[in-house]
């Protein structure tokens with residue numbers, strides 16, 4: 098007996114049941130492929146935004162910076178690290194960091210100053226693309242600063258306005274100066290929105306009397322380098338320095354992204370549970386309807402393995418049909434959602450956990466988005482057909498043949 | 502003439518069904534021998550134990566007590582797997598109805614036991630075509646069971662039962678669902694196979710016109726053999 102031929106003909110014989118089960122499975126798979134692609138895309142964009150706008154992949158600080166983030170905890174020779182990194186395909190840029198006060202016409206606020214190497218920073222960050230009003234820093238205009246959106250609102254300033262900044266320089270004296278607001282950023286993230294004041298490295302050094310060294314080096318890894326591998330590679334080039342991945346820096350967010358990805362898989366099983374019940378029922382019906390046939394097969398000497406094979410082959414064919422249809426529908430839809438995306442412009446300045454989101458929600462079209470829904474479907478179908486198939490395999494031929 | 506070893510040998514076989522406190526003896530202390538080349542009918546009223554008898558002989562069911570030997574092998578000492586192989590290799594089955602796989606053609610149904618045995622496709626083809634011709638189904642090989650009459654379906658079942666040359670073909674009321682003309686025709690075919698090929702048949706029936714055709718008639722009542730008659734003209738045959 099040719100198991101596949103027989104199974105295939107059984108599938109064709111019960112056309113209605115085949116139609117119902119295959120449609121339901123295909124539909125569920127299609128929905129789960131879209132769901133998986135959309136959530137994966139959302140999480141990917143969210144992760145990418147944090148890395149692009151806030152922290153980069155890796156950050157390097159002086160060994161004592163984390164314990165005491167002061168003006169004095171500097172990396173003395175940043176080029177000694179950045180040059181070899183760039184030679185290895187990494188992108189890197191240094192930043193100077195300090196805290197202080199800023200005052201506008203209406204009020205003042207605590208702020209975080211960030212002195213950037215404007216040209217190199219564009220390599221590691223896309224924050225310069227996120228100016229809401231005015232323009233980004235210009236190395237030729239050292240007295241221009243770009244500030245966070247909520248800070249601008251708090252201070253009551255717009256591009257063109259002046260702010261007074263106040264802090265303490267490395268020489269111990271008061272650091273105070275007048276700056277012009279060149280630009281106000283879009284919402285990029287809580288910390289930056291509320292307190293970010295970006296200035297050129299030159300202006301920072303002058304204001305805080307820091308002639309050399311930097312506080313932070315932001316590193317972006319090559320696309321093919323795993324995060325942990327990159328961290329190890331960077332650490333090897335940075336003796337005595339403190340290398341952290343973005344996951345070390347934002348552990349809550351990292352674990353949140355991880356569990357959100359895990360939740361996608363959990364969702365498959367919840368949705369597929371309905372499919373499992375349907376399949377279980379369909380296969381039980383198949384066993385019940387054919388109980389005499391199965392009894393005769395056993396009488397003729399077909400063993401349990403043969404019957405099991407027959408039932409599994411039948412479920413396998415149904416599943417294969419559903420996978421073909423589900424994927425044939427799912428990939429083009431997902432492709433559309435990945436390229437065109439869903440417009441979310443109605444919800445302006447959307448942010449999630451202090452991270453700004455793009456106004457267009459794009460799905461991720463990748464094997465990682467498409468395979469798990471298929472794998473979960475196959476797994477759950479296998480579980481659902483096991484009971485009816487084993488029941489059929491161990492059927493007693495006498496009771497089956499004379500079944501009334 | 503040396504004594505022939507019986508193909509089927511039942512010694513004091515009982516089969517008891519318990520229904521609550523009630524014990525129903527489907528077979529009661531029954532002993533019986535069937536030799537190669539016999540054409541035997543088991544008759545008796547409904548509920549007398551015919552089906553049970555054929556099922557225990559065919560290793561489909563286990564008796565409550567007593568021993569059954571097929572070609573000398575004790576069925577009681579065999580496991581599920583061995584019994585399954587014995588059925589496949591040494592016993593042909595024809596049931597009253599629903600014999601055939603509805604999705605397979607007459608040819609594929611008849612071929613089934615041979616492919617289970619792993620017989621080479623070319624050998625299979627030759628043997629299947631031959632038996633289908635012998636049961637008068639040439640030209641209908643590709644038909645599905647639902648495209649065949651009841652008599653034709655039973656002929657496919659007989660073809661399937663004899664194609665692997667089993668020791669004995671067990672047929673439980675093979676004509677019960679057929680009209681009398683078709684039933685007699687089926688008997689003609691069985692008789693021809695018995696005479697020309699020496700196929701050993703053991704079939705049950707409660708149709709007097711079918712009983713008439715048997716060379717040996719075993720009458721079962723209440724699970725016991727009431728009479729066991731051999732026809733004169735069978736002596737010394739094949």
Ligand SMILES: Nc1ncnc2c1ncn2[C@@H]1O[C@H](COP(=O)(O)OP(=O)(O)O)[C@@H](O)[C@H]1O
Pocket residue numbers: 518519520525526527545546547548549550551552553554
């Ligand atoms: N599975 C069963 N459970 C209980 N009693 C049964 C079962 N199968 C058969 N019997 C009983 O055994 C007796 C013989 O049945 P059966 O062999 O089918 O007789 P026949 O084939 O001659 O009609 C009957 O009394 C029947 O009711």
Ligand SMILES: [Mg+2]
Pocket residue numbers: 551552553674
């Ligand atoms: Mg019966």
